Amino acid sequence: MKILRKTLLALSLSVGAVACQGGQMTEEETLVGEASAALTVAEESGDVTADAVGGETATELTASGDESAVLPQAPDGDGVCDLGARKARVLARYDANGDGRLGPVERDALRDDLQARVGHPVALRFGLIHRAHVIKRLQWVFDTNLDGSLSADERTAMVDALEARCERLRAQVIERFDANADGSLDATEKQAAKDALVARIQAFRQQVLTQYDANTNGVLDDGERQQLRSDRIAAFQARRAAVVAQFDVNDDGTLDDAEKRALKQAITQRIIEGRDAE
Numbered sequence: 634m635k636i637l638r639k640t641l642l643a644l645s646l647s648v649g650a651v652a653c654q655g656g657q658m659t660e661e662e663t664l665v666g667e668a669s670a671a672l673t674v675a676e677e678s679g680d681v682t683a684d685a686v687g688g689e690t691a692t693e694l695t696a697s698g699d700e701s702a703v704l705p706q707a708p709d710g711d712g713v714c715d716l717g718a719r720k721a722r723v724l725a726r727y728d729a730n731g732d733g734r735l736g737p738v739e740r741d742a743l744r745d746d747l748q749a750r751v752g753h754p755v756a757l758r759f760g761l762i763h764r765a766h767v768i769k770r771l772q773w774v775f776d777t778n779l780d781g782s783l784s785a786d787e788r789t790a791m792v793d794a795l796e797a798r799c800e801r802l803r804a805q806v807i808e809r810f811d812a813n814a815d816g817s818l819d820a821t822e823k824q825a826a827k828d829a830l831v832a833r834i835q836a837f838r839q840q841v842l843t844q845y846d847a848n849t850n851g852v853l854d855d856g857e858r859q860q861l862r863s864d865r866i867a868a869f870q871a872r873r874a875a876v877v878a879q880f881d882v883n884d885d886g887t888l889d890d891a892e893k894r895a896l897k898q899a900i901t902q903r904i905i906e907g908r909d910a911e
C-alpha cells in the first residue's frame with residue numbers, strides 16, 4: 634500500500650498532474666498527517682530527531698537549547714502511539730463548519746497554526762508544551778532536496794516514516810501492557826500504559842528538579858533555569874560536534890550537501906526502524 638502510494642505519486646509528478654484522492658494522499662490527508670506527525674514528535678522528548686542538531690547553525694542551536702529548558706508535561710494522548718486518533722483530533726479541531734473535511738480556508742488555518750508553532754517558540758498553540766525546535770528538526774530531516782521547504786512527496790515520506798514508527802511503538806506497548814493477552818489494549822490496560830508514561834515523565838521532571846532546583850522551592854527560578862539552559866546548549870553543542878564528526882566524510886569540519894543527506898537518511902532510518910537501526 635505504501636509502495637503503491639509512492640509509485641502513484643511519482644507517476645503523477647512525472648506527468649505533471651496533481652491528482653487528488655484515489656490511492657494517494659489528498660492535500661488534506663498530507664496536511665493533517667504532517668500536523669499529527671509533528672505534534673506527536675513534539676510531545677515526546679524529541680530524541681528521535683536529536684541528531685538533526687548536526688544541521689543547525691549556532692543561532693538555531695541556542696534557540697533549541699533555550700526551548701528545551703522547559704520541564705516536560707504529560708502528553709494528552711493515552712500513552713499508546715496512535716497517529717490515526719491524533720489525525721482525527723486535528724481534523725475535528727480545524728473542521729470549523731463540521732462537514733467532516735477541511736476546506737481551503739480550514740486547511741489554511743491549520744497550515745498557519747503549524748507555521749506559527751515553528752516560528753514562535755513561546756506560543757502555546759494546541760494547548761501542548763511547545764517544542765518548536767523538534768518540529769523544525771523533523772522538517773529538516775525530511776527536506777531531502779535541501780531547498781528549505783517540504784514538497785508534497787517529502788511530506789508524504791515524513792508521514793509514512795512517522796506512521797511506521799508509531800506502529801512499531803504501538804506493538805511494543807501492546808506487548809508490554811496486554812495483560813490478558815488478547816492482542817489489544819482494553820481501557821484498563823490502556824490506563825496502565827498511560828500511568829507508566831506519566832510516571833516516566835514525572836521521574837524525569839524530578840530528576841531535573843533534583844539537579845537544578847538549588848533553593849528547593851519545587852520550581853525552577855530564573856537563575857536555576859539559566860543554568861539548565863546553558864547546560865542544554867552545551868549538550869547540544871557536544872552532540873552537534875559528535876554528529877558532524879561522524880558524517881564529515883571529507884574531514885573539512887562541516888557537512889556539505891551530500892553529507893547532510895547521509896545524516897538525514899540515517900535519522901529517517903532510525904525513525905522507521907528504531908534506535909538500533911544503524
Ligand SMILES: [Ca+2]
Binds near residue numbers: 775777783784
Ligand atoms: Ca524540500
Ligand SMILES: [Ca+2]
Binds near residue numbers: 812814
Ligand atoms: Ca488486552
Ligand SMILES: [Ca+2]
Binds near residue numbers: 845846847852
Ligand atoms: Ca527553585
Ligand SMILES: [Ca+2]
Binds near residue numbers: 880881884885887889
Ligand atoms: Ca565535510
